[in-house]
Amino acid sequence: MLYKYMQNRKGFVQGGTLTSVSSSSDSVAVEKTESIKTENVKSTPPQAPPPLKYEEPDWGGVPEKDDYFLEEIKSGVIAKTIPLKSKSFFTFGRLETCDVPMAHPTVSRYHAVLQYRQLPEGEDGPGFYLYDLGSTHGTFVNKYKVKSKVYGRIKVGHMIKVGCSSRFFILQGPEDDVEEESNLTFTELKQKREQELRERKLKEEKEKEEEEMEKLRQEKLLEEKGISWGISEDADEETDLSVNPYAVVTNEELYIDDPKKALRLWFEREGEELNYEIEKAEKGMFVCKVVLPVDGEDGCDVTIENSGRNKRDAQVQCALDACRALDKLGVFRPTKRESKKAKKRNWEENDYYDSDEDSFFDRTGDLERKRKKRMEKAGKISESVETYESLKAKYSIVIEDLEKAERAHAKILLKVSRAQKDDSEDVDELDAFMANLKKAVPSKAEIKAAEMKLKNSS
Template identity: 45%
Template sequence: PSPAPCPAAAPRYEEPPWGSRPPAAAGYGLEVLKGGVALGSVRLEGGSWFLVGRLPGCAVALEHPSVSRHHAVLQYRGAGGSPDGDGAAGFYVYDLGSTHGTFLNKARVPPRTYCRVRVGHGLRFGGSSRLFLLQGPKEDQESESELTVTQLKALRKQQQAKLEKRMLGEDSDEEDEKEERSERSQNSDMTCSWGMGEDAEEDEVEENPIAIDFQDVQDAFYMKDPRKALQGFFDREGEELEYEYDDRGHNSWLCRIKLPVDDASGKQLVAEVLHSGKKKEAMIQCALEACRLLDARGVLRQEAVSRKRKSKNWEDEDFYDSDDDTFLDRTGAVEKKRLNRMKKAGKIEEKPETYDSLVTKLKEAENELSEITEKLKASGKGKA
């Protein structure tokens, strides 16, 4: 797969392994509208992904000041292009962390997350009034559902709650059985009123029922508690979750998380966030970014499977990481990490401190101090 012609300054975008060129016969393109008037069209061909931005070399170039130089990417996913088989073939929009956002069917997409775009869906970038409608084959259009808007909203909430419970480890067999019985009863009675009378009027739709696929991404389970979701992923993988911090001054923190997943070049994937504010806020934002990276690669929602990176045998490394440097460490953070790893491996038995144990430790420290003092005196006399 190769990208469409891009500007000299390449964007910070790494094409996923499932990317591929759209079929030439599909005739994918973008129809450009402004104020309901058609201004033209942009053909999506000659590459597997297409850059949207303010630079003139972008496949979709916009001059509006609210549009970033590298704003978003339209990425095509081929049939069978994903190793895990998940994800439908078609176009996905990927916001490159733009300041003013990307909007799919009037709803803002989360940054650095692949969101499905079907034929007929509308895209807006930043504050630009131009609307881009995806054109293409009929089979890529959103399938019409027999359910009402209210039923679609209730079904999506039910699916999202089930996903949260399963991924956050709060699901149980008993709850699954209850949900299955509920689903069977709903399927057997297609005239279910969903709590509404036949003469009741539905409320005005607040969200676009067409964008169910996107809403599932926007309301992803990890948005509510990214730290818990990320910890659950690390626990399933048998890896240790560690947050690394760099104080950049002026109340700014750089938070970093090394993920147990390799990128396309074989290097370890790292989530980094520079945040102005509290240290805890930087940690939450970094956990959210890590969840987005993992979810974009289709591994966050999976059960524990073998990854490219093998789990380390900490005992062979004396419980040190290969990147740890005790000589340069002046805060004791390296030794603290080593002790934590030893505790998790059961090499150190933790016992609660008592008065007697503290007195014993105090005596040992005093004896050690007196021995060192005597040695210093002896060495001083020897030099004299």
């Protein structure tokens, strides 16, 4: 019985000693297994946290007073206080490297920044400003969600909530940074807030409409401009030296310093009017265009176009390109060389209108203003000061015209009344018609013209 028991226990009795048969082999197997496991497990170094994508603004700085701190409220109890000193900004996030770490799934790794403003600018005074870093679940101040990537003023006593966490933070600090209490009632404050929200909504809708209109205008501008497919840039144009063999000689020293002035003087010398057409293009760029009164290769006027970041740059670049084009054609500086000088326009032939101007489609009066300016330049219109004698003479002329119009209108009405009186008698229709032809009864058009003349005279 004892022998079988010892066999079951994997041991036997020899010489009064109890020896284990498989103890040494089991220990060797365990050591081998542990060594294999340790070999298979590789040590991984801790990962570095991602960089914070936030740059401190120029107006930032360290708080001048050490009285600022945050109270972390959890379940209605102050869990801890976080001092806000010796740094310009403090970060909220899920990472442990943040100044205010929060282990909540709705909190982003870098969620928001509490930035201190040291340099005042306009209405923005010194103090703390909250900046949401584009978080997924947003940041709230006094239960209102703040805009992402926008600095919002935080005063003492304001409550900050990050994501959907049940914890919130209250900014504490000096009394001079406390928001002033309003004398309005709760109903008045509610109405004021609703009015602000309505105004903000209208402003956003208006900005959206302006952006859509600007987008449509830019698309229309691009459609009108067309696509060159690179043909004009890739084509090798040979310089025509048959007209002026010295046209390739440039004189940039004449216009490189002030191209606008140089181009204006050239237009005045040629007797032409310089007009810059500036339009706004995409991505905040401006396109400037000017038409040169010289014949190009196709026999039409040369059009110069260039762009810039603002209107002035676009105008300067366009003027510089125009001066270079005129210099290349050999007409920029008057010399003994033969140049294709532009002919002076005879504005009087077209009644001081340009060839492509149509006053029928003009709703702004711009064409009439240009025409009046051309007539004043040509001496056709002279501004004179009205005196008492001149006004009296004009008044007498108007009164005389009015009396003439009244007499003519009375004669026409008398003829019409006589004709109607004769028609009322029992006369044959054909005889009445022939009699009216002989009497020369005025027509409706003549009556209308006399009434209009009388109305204009009065």
